[in-house]
């Protein structure tokens with residue numbers, strides 16, 4: 184309650200601040216500009232080297248074309264802003280101010296980092312994220328190991344994968360026709376940079392322009408078949424269908440699969456679920472109208488799991504890994520194609536140093552993100568949006 188009263192008071196002060204701050208001689212400025220200072224790449228740069236080529240538990244890193252180290256943030260990737268430390272503004276109001284900046288910056292830069300927001304915990308982040316005004320989307324049908332934060336309905340722990348595993352570059356649920364349009368991460372516990380915990384990113388357009396045209400043509404022509412193998416939770420798997428669909432009710436799962444026009448079957452003896460569908464490697468961006476590379480033949484490929492600590496010492500038939508990809512006609516995708524896509528992604532990737540309370544917003548259709556392995560503490564929360 185005390186806090187509510189404080190913010191009500193702050194709002195009165197704020198309206199005066201807005202009035203005086205908005206007398207600007209530069210017409211291109213928007214009201215929220217006066218609450219932020221742009222940060223230079225050096226101010227968010229990586230503080231130590233993060234090996235990529237040959238990195239343990241990074242899918243494909245023993246192959247050709249990986250850069251030796253992860254590059255550091257460069258001008259505009261991500262676009263970074265520091266919130267005014269003097270502004271006494273509620274998380275909700277910061278949400279509105281940040282939305283104003285996102286409307287302006289996200290179409291051009293695709294990734295926007297906000298530093299120094301007064302968000303103390305997951306509850307503050309939930310209030311902030313809701314105030315951005317994007318419609319939230321659930322993680323139903325997602326392939327990762329992701330759970331809701333206790334007491335929250337829209338805020339997730341970013342991942343529950345083992346910390347020594349490197350999650351490769353991907354667009355969130357880019358393997359599915361149902362995917363978030365924006366991914367918002369919040370740093371609750373700052374990683375110790377030396378011990379890892381970086382969230383690299385890469386622009387889809389840069390990767391697309393550097394892929395071998397013959398690889399792109401073949402994928403366009405044959406498309407990609409995505410398969411999933413989701414065991415019943417009684418088998419204690421990496422990810423069960425109950426976890427993926429957030430229900431124990433098979434009918435609800437079938438409702439989802441039929442709505443999406445996916446092919447599926449239940450294994451009789453095991454009660455495990457297998458489903459699959461075919462998608463092209465490109466799509467049209469709903470806002471810019473550009474043809475974009477939006478696909479995951481590599482991330483969904485079972486080599487992703489074969490090289491992870493979760494499946495060490497385990498050998499399964501190809502289709503029994505949690506996910507796998509083929510060409511649309513069911514023929515295998517050549518290992519060198521998977522390797523080429525992975526290496527092209529990492530050659531375009533950059534990282535930045537997380538600070539506690541940082542928020543980064545990714546346009547999920549134009550930016551891929553990943554996570555490098557870490558030791559020590561690191562806690563990133565996630566919020567996904569439908570628009």
Ligand SMILES: [Fe+2]
Nearest residue numbers: 353354355552
């Ligand atoms: Fe992700």
